[in-house]
Amino acid sequence: MGVAFPYQRTYGLDMTVLELLNWSTHCLEKNQIENSRLNAELLLARSLDLSREGLYMNLRGPLQKGDKEAFERLIQRRISGEPLQYILEHQEFWSIDLKVDPRVLIPRPETELLVEQSLRILSESPFKRKPFILEIGTGSGAIAIAMAKERKDVFLVATDLSREAILLAKENARSAGVQSQIEFVSGDLFEPFCVSKKQGLFDLILSNPPYLHRHEIQTLAKEVKDYEPMIALDGGEDGLEFYRRIISRVPFYLRPGGWLLLEVGQGQNPRVTELMEETGYFFHPESVPDLAGIERVVKAQKK
Numbered sequence: 001m002g003v004a005f006p007y008q009r010t011y012g013l014d015m016t017v018l019e020l021l022n023w024s025t026h027c028l029e030k031n032q033i034e035n036s037r038l039n040a041e042l043l044l045a046r047s048l049d050l051s052r053e054g055l056y057m058n059l060r061g062p063l064q065k066g067d068k069e070a071f072e073r074l075i076q077r078r079i080s081g082e083p084l085q086y087i088l089e090h091q092e093f094w095s096i097d098l099k100v101d102p103r104v105l106i107p108r109p110e111t112e113l114l115v116e117q118s119l120r121i122l123s124e125s126p127f128k129r130k131p132f133i134l135e136i137g138t139g140s141g142a143i144a145i146a147m148a149k150e151r152k153d154v155f156l157v158a159t160d161l162s163r164e165a166i167l168l169a170k171e172n173a174r175s176a177g178v179q180s181q182i183e184f185v186s187g188d189l190f191e192p193f194c195v196s197k198k199q200g201l202f203d204l205i206l207s208n209p210p211y212l213h214r215h216e217i218q219t220l221a222k223e224v225k226d227y228e229p230m231i232a233l234d235g236g237e238d239g240l241e242f243y244r245r246i247i248s249r250v251p252f253y254l255r256p257g258g259w260l261l262l263e264v265g266q267g268q269n270p271r272v273t274e275l276m277e278e279t280g281y282f283f284h285p286e287s288v289p290d291l292a293g294i295e296r297v298v299k300a301q302k303k
């Protein structure tokens, strides 16, 4: 459904960039869009094909024919609830520019903790050969790409059930110049692999799986529930379905002395810790808080 966009009533068609920016900010604000000024700036910069700095250099300049209409379409998408990142097709993660669109979850800043903890383990563990890492549920490829960028000596396999996500993750890996370090595979959790319990295969297994309670999803912001892929959100009836499935199978795929690191939702770390302990394969798991003090990563070393 269209939204009221009031500039034409107030201004003539010869308005400046600044006037358009002010009016669009007002319009977003009236429609309860958070950070309305920043949203307006980024969307206007995009529609005028300028950087944000370029936009500021041109504030007094006139608009070209068609500029306002193109911009209005972007503003309308934002007011309808489409995430800014999907409109801009861009999200930064670990200082890497990633393309994002509705095929993948928008990577969240708190997920950088999983990368940070994995890098710490790698730097503290002596490996005789190239560390071999599995990421389950790679989405945009954010975690695997960040790991590959930081450590030229690692090789990763990144999986996702969504073939569409794998296509985008491959594109992101190519843009980041790390495609030779990551093999992307589509499949259900460990389905693409076949290894014996004794050998194990990977030194590190990482995942930020879907972890929302199914019934909670409808209570989320429109931006999330109507736009982000359900396959990336739905963690089953109690939000723990993927932890159960991953933890019960992980010992078959992890080398002795290897590590499992999982991102968890708020309040899920005690149950995820129990699930790891119940297998009998791990030393005592540790929870690590994010910057907001929420226990965000649970990690454990295989005996």
Ligand SMILES: C[S@@+](CC[C@H](N)C(=O)[O-])C[C@H]1O[C@@H](n2cnc3c(N)ncnc32)[C@H](O)[C@@H]1O
Pocket (backbone or CB within 6 Å): 104, 105, 106, 107, 108, 111, 136, 137, 138, 139, 140, 141, 142, 143, 159, 160, 161, 162, 165, 187, 188, 189, 208, 209, 210, 211, 231, 232, 233
């Ligand atoms: C919470 S998202 C995480 C995406 C990305 N790793 C990140 O942190 O931004 C979970 C991902 O798991 C994938 N997924 C869901 N079910 C899966 C399954 N059975 N096997 C493999 N991947 C799955 C989804 O497609 C989604 O990309």
